Amino acid sequence: xxxxxxxxxxxxxxxGANSTLRCNFSxxxxxxxxxxxxxxxxxxxxxxxxxGTKQNGRLSATTVATERYSLLYISSSQTTDSGVYFCAVRxxxxxxxxxxxxxxxxxxxxx
Amino acid sequence: GAVVSQHxxxxxxxxxxxxxxxxxxxxxxxxxxxxxxxxxxxSLMLMATSNEGSKATYEQGVEKDKFLIxxxxxxxxxxxxxxxxxxxxxxxxxxxxxxxxxxxEQFFGPGTRLTVL
Numbered sequence: 001x002x003x004x005x006x007x008x009x010x011x012x013x014x015x016g017a018n019s020t021l022r023c024n025f026s027x028x029x030x031x032x033x034x035x036x037x038x039x040x041x042x043x044x045x046x047x048x049x050x051x052g053t054k055q056n057g058r059l060s061a062t063t064v065a066t067e068r069y070s071l072l073y074i075s076s077s078q079t080t081d082s083g084v085y086f087c088a089v090r091x092x093x094x095x096x097x098x099x100x101x102x103x104x105x106x107x108x109x110x111x
Numbered sequence: 112g113a114v115v116s117q118h119x120x121x122x123x124x125x126x127x128x129x130x131x132x133x134x135x136x137x138x139x140x141x142x143x144x145x146x147x148x149x150x151x152x153x154s155l156m157l158m159a160t161s162n163e164g165s166k167a168t169y170e171q172g173v174e175k176d177k178f179l180i181x182x183x184x185x186x187x188x189x190x191x192x193x194x195x196x197x198x199x200x201x202x203x204x205x206x207x208x209x210x211x212x213x214x215x216e217q218f219f220g221p222g223t224r225l226t227v228l
Contacts, residue, residue, distance in 0.1 A: 030213070031215055031216075033216065033217065035219070040221070041149075041202055041204070041221065041222040041224070042219070042221045042222065043155075043204065043206075043219040045112070045216070045218060045219075048214075048216045086154065086155070088155075088217075090215070096143075096160060096168070097143055097160075097208050097210070097215050097217075098145060098157055098160055099145075099157070099217055100157075101154045101155045101156075101157075102154065103154055104154050106152075
């Protein structure tokens with residue numbers, strides 16, 4: 001199956017700092033989503049981004065499908081950004097819609 | 112945005128009992144729903160794909176007689192953990208797939224924390 005690796009696994013930053021999270025995948029995909037899992041376990045949809053660049057407030061994401069990676073940028077971090085960030089992908093041309101999740105990046109923002 | 116609910120949010124039961132978890136898409140119809148399991152400090156692992164009106168598709172290593180899935184309508188899927196044992200204690204999360212042409216995005220419920228004593 002497809003392999004999805006995220007880096008770094010852990011990241012500790014001061015409030016106000018910027019960060020870049022990376023997601024590498026081993027095969028062509030036609031769906032890529034970024035999620036934030038809050039401390040209560042809820043997964044919040046951040047981006048649906050199989051290719052290209054999107055921005056939403058302090059967050060932006062870029063997927064370079066031909067090179068099989070995606071980046072999530074967080075600017076001016078706030079303590080509420082703490083949690084685990086997952087990317088998840090769907091393989092190209094697979095009949096089903098299932099996602100394969102990455103290993104996650106645990107982000108801790110210190111006041 | 113698309114909202115998915117899950118009930119109950121937390122359940123504690125004795126070993127040997129069965130537990131049913133409900134997953135509902137509140138503002139859209141979902142022909143496909145998914146059930147995941149997550150252990151502490153780990154990623155989500157897909158257990159099964161639930162299709163409305165047909166049998167669920169289980170991932171390799173997931174016991175279908177242990178984890179019964181029913182997708183009776185376009186807005187409701189249920190997961191029943193039968194004869195639960197302590198090793199079944201985990202965080203169970205469902206998702207519902209919103210599809211329009213080639214666009215396909217999954218939205219997740221808040222999860223159910225199962226503790227088997």
